[in-house]
Amino acid sequence: MAYPKPLERLIAAFERFPGIGRRSAERMAFHVLRDPEAMELAVALRDAAENTRRCGLCHNVTEQDPCALCADPARDASQLLVVEEPRDVEAVERSQAYRGRYHVLLGAYNPAEGTEEKHLTVAALVKRLAHGGVNELILATDPDAEGEATALVVLAAVDRARLALKVTRLARGVPAGSALEYLHKGVIQDALSGRIALRERS
């Protein structure tokens, strides 16, 4: 027996979320139907979809372009910290150990799963760096295999463009295989202060 069409549509919408299979999508859909505040979710969905955009500079998610971090004159423009996702920016901000600027790649390099360099904001990053003003690029991609591969892709792009800047990587004090966003703020502080040079400014 098939579900009513509107319910099928809701289940299909949930199934599009990463890691959500048919069973979980059904559970979520039935939960929404039972929830007296369900319309709140609908309004929040529409509001988030319509009123957020990508920052034209750092590609973080924002209400205004450029975002508050890029627009803040107190942030050190000579340092640029590269992360995979907007939630990583939040994690580093929580650590209060960094006062420079950011660049969000919007993913991690994983050709086996269809994410290649062209799907990341690497070209936009190189363009941004070519404008000058950045002395140090800090690669803060996740300390897992994908994150390491992503860091190498960015490093290679910087080399290809012959950009004169120092490139560093977060220290390995961070547990291998973890994700930046889940790290305790002290761990991020240590990783930042102990960062290692991959190449010097030349």
Ligand SMILES: [Zn+2]
């Ligand atoms: Zn920005």
